[in-house]
Amino acid sequence: MRARRVGMFGGAFDPPHNGHVALVQAALAQLRLDELRVVPTGHAWHKPRPLSPASYRLAMCELAFGALPGVVVDDRETRRAGPTYTIDTLRELAAEQPGAQLYLVMGADQARALPTWHRWQDLLQITIISIAERQEPVTAEAGFDSNNFPQGRFEPLQLPLMPVSATEVRALAARPHNAGRGIAQLVPAAVARYIEQHHLYLAP
Numbered sequence: 001m002r003a004r005r006v007g008m009f010g011g012a013f014d015p016p017h018n019g020h021v022a023l024v025q026a027a028l029a030q031l032r033l034d035e036l037r038v039v040p041t042g043h044a045w046h047k048p049r050p051l052s053p054a055s056y057r058l059a060m061c062e063l064a065f066g067a068l069p070g071v072v073v074d075d076r077e078t079r080r081a082g083p084t085y086t087i088d089t090l091r092e093l094a095a096e097q098p099g100a101q102l103y104l105v106m107g108a109d110q111a112r113a114l115p116t117w118h119r120w121q122d123l124l125q126i127t128i129i130s131i132a133e134r135q136e137p138v139t140a141e142a143g144f145d146s147n148n149f150p151q152g153r154f155e156p157l158q159l160p161l162m163p164v165s166a167t168e169v170r171a172l173a174a175r176p177h178n179a180g181r182g183i184a185q186l187v188p189a190a191v192a193r194y195i196e197q198h199h200l201y202l203a204p
């Protein structure tokens, strides 16, 4: 019997958008995951911008991913006091599901920053890291080269480039009455409705 495959996909999800949804669908299918934990961050130590309250981000994650079979929106990092680290979450998942093969799913921009993560080398001991390409600003730093790291600890995720970011969604939502492109093309319809109903991201 093959080991149960459990994925983790962390992020601010402020808000979740179509790029995240495509990545989740690709991870479920290509890595043949039995379960994928979508884990909104608590205090994101590497993001200078204050995040929207966790309750909003969790609710939007449920709307964006909750109906996908195998996905569990996991609030544990939002309940942790102080900075939250991926290694701690993965260790908890490993303890909860002994014998499972863990996969950590991320976009290429995150993978490039991996060597700055807390105890990132320990991550490679307990998880396979699966990386989806992401459209980058031309100024992006030199690419992350998984060949420099232990064999078999990385798996590419095939995903068409999705030119969308939460930054762009927030910028568009800040001026909803300006003519032009709205957020409807960039986020699931239920998330767009939630943003509107809760007046999220409006410019002060």
Ligand code: ATP
Residues within 6 Å of the ligand: 010, 011, 012, 013, 014, 019, 020, 023, 105, 106, 107, 108, 109, 110, 132, 133, 134, 135, 161, 162, 163, 164, 165, 166, 167, 168
């Ligand atoms: P922001 O614009 O606020 O920085 P974001 O769009 O990068 O947000 P996050 O919640 O920070 O979204 O990202 C969570 C994870 O999703 C990260 O691993 C990131 O690399 C990945 N990701 C986000 N958008 C895309 C995309 N368009 N294509 C591939 N991966 C993505």
